[in-house]
């Protein structure tokens with residue numbers, strides 16, 4: 404790890420001001436940042452510990468939704484009774500991610516901002532545009548089994564690894580932030596994560612030093628909630644493909660995918676065909692996909708995962 | 721952060737950090753700051769943070785480079801070598817300890833982030849002659865071969881049973897609205913963050929089932 408200075412912020416505004424310092428980073432659970440700092444993939448020279456800020460509560464909003472504090476741990480969020488009852492897709496996605504020890508530490512904001520698990524991003528001996536803009540991408544033409552099948556670019560074919568973010572995309576969550584000048588804003592989850600384009604190092608629409616204070620869930624959607632994650636082992640592994648779905652009694656609903664793109668992947672227009680089944684719906688969601696030989700199986704996997712969800716949704720009252 | 725954390729960052733560390741060429745931190749709403757050597761080539765100054773941990777019931781004061789993980793603080797500074805370093809990257813569970821009642825990986829957190837916290841390591845779970853029931857069950861069920869993963873497995877399983885009692889669901893909990901049950905399937909899923917390279921898994925599950933089945 405490179406040397407750094409360390410401070411504890413006491414308010415969100417204070418944290419955002421402190422982060423104006425060059426090469427400063429917030430640290431929350433630390434489970435992604437410290438991993439990357441040990442590998443010198445992240446090299447902040449100043450850490451702002453935000454664990455003392457509060458922001459660890461889940462509160463009702465005026466319109467019947469929930470406000471999740473940025474520092475709420477993944478375990479608390481998954482176990483919250485209101486989330487289990489009204490936003491089960493979110494509980495399920497969280498519980499499918501990482502391990503209990505990691506979920507006990509990982510925070511809502513940190514989970515959203517976790518970086519890709521592209522093996523070439525992790526291997527500092529390989530060129531990677533995300534790690535070192537302009538260096539090239541070792542993954543293109545390399546082993547692409549885990550990598551993106553849609554929305555990728557000539558610069559980067561990485562996927563976003565978060566399970567939680569896929570559920571938040573299906574739920575149309577909103578990210579709330581504060582900037583160093585004190586201005587606050589709300590960013591729809593659909594606008595939060597970026598496609599790689601020619602700047603894969605820029606992963607979200609957050610500005611430098613902008614601090615996430617919380618995530619808003621709109622009022623409950625009802626329906627039945629599913630999160631199907633397919634991975635190389637039964638637990639404690641990242642998704643090859645994940646499907647988050649909320650299915651209503653009449654067969655309509657919402658679908659978001661993980662493991663296929665640089666951000667949680669949802670195509671609202673394709674959801675109109677959901678009552679007609681998985682095949683046409685997934686064809687719409689993955690329209691324009693450009694898989695490699697190694698990861699074309701993800702298209703089949705996504706369709707079958709959705710088919711299994713729809714079968715379960717129909718089977719029970 | 722705890723109230724005690726307030727005063728425990730030494731003034732010396734703060735001043736040394738500033739002297740070593742870091743940007744001054746005053747004017748930033750009084751946030752507390754500690755410094756590590758900061759890019760000054762050849763700077764011999766190892767600046768430290770003063771922290772206090774409550775480890776296995778005892779208060780321990782430490783002067784640490786902010787880069788020190790909780791695992792290294794326990795093993796290298798407090799000589800509590802029961803907690804093991806397997807991967808150092810959150811992938812194996814050998815470093816599992818219980819902090820403020822919750823199991824975490826001590827390799828993926830900084831010691832300075834835990835000023836004032838209560839930490840339980842395997843040394844605090846039980847001792848020879850006074851084994852915790854979970855330790856005794858691991859012995860009687862042969863829940864290990866080489867033993868390297870065992871301290872982490874025991875800490876994780878003790879805290880895991882508390883999570884079930886507290887109603888925390890898991891990936892395999894069928895009904896999210898019903899209290900979770902202590903089944904072998906639940907235990908396997910909830911212990912998936914602890915890898916055993918010797919493959920003692922089935923005996924580990926037997927040991928945990930035995931302890932979970934006991935009243936109280």
Ligand SMILES: Cc1cc2nc3c(=O)[nH]c(=O)nc-3n(C[C@H](O)[C@H](O)[C@H](O)COP(=O)(O)OP(=O)(O)OC[C@H]3O[C@@H](n4cnc5c(N)ncnc54)[C@H](O)[C@@H]3O)c2cc1C
Nearest residue numbers: 431432433434435436500501509510513514565566615810
């Ligand atoms: C072995 C392993 C397996 C895993 N498996 C999975 C998995 O299957 N599914 C999954 O989804 N995840 C998985 N994870 C990733 C895990 O979920 C993330 O590491 C975790 O969610 C990150 O949260 P954190 O609070 O620890 O973030 P940190 O590491 O503290 O921070 C991450 C980033 O967010 C920034 N940040 C933190 N808080 C804020 C804020 N409030 N405002 C602005 N910026 C902020 C930090 O500066 C940093 O850049 C796994 C991790 C490991 C190590």
Ligand code: SF4
Nearest residue numbers: 521531532540559560
């Ligand atoms: S796919 Fe993206 S993250 Fe992976 S090596 Fe290429 S540029 Fe880097």
Ligand code: FES
Nearest residue numbers: 806807808813827
């Ligand atoms: S040493 Fe911490 S998880 Fe492996």
Ligand code: FES
Nearest residue numbers: 865867916917918
């Ligand atoms: S007993 Fe050897 S790794 Fe588990």
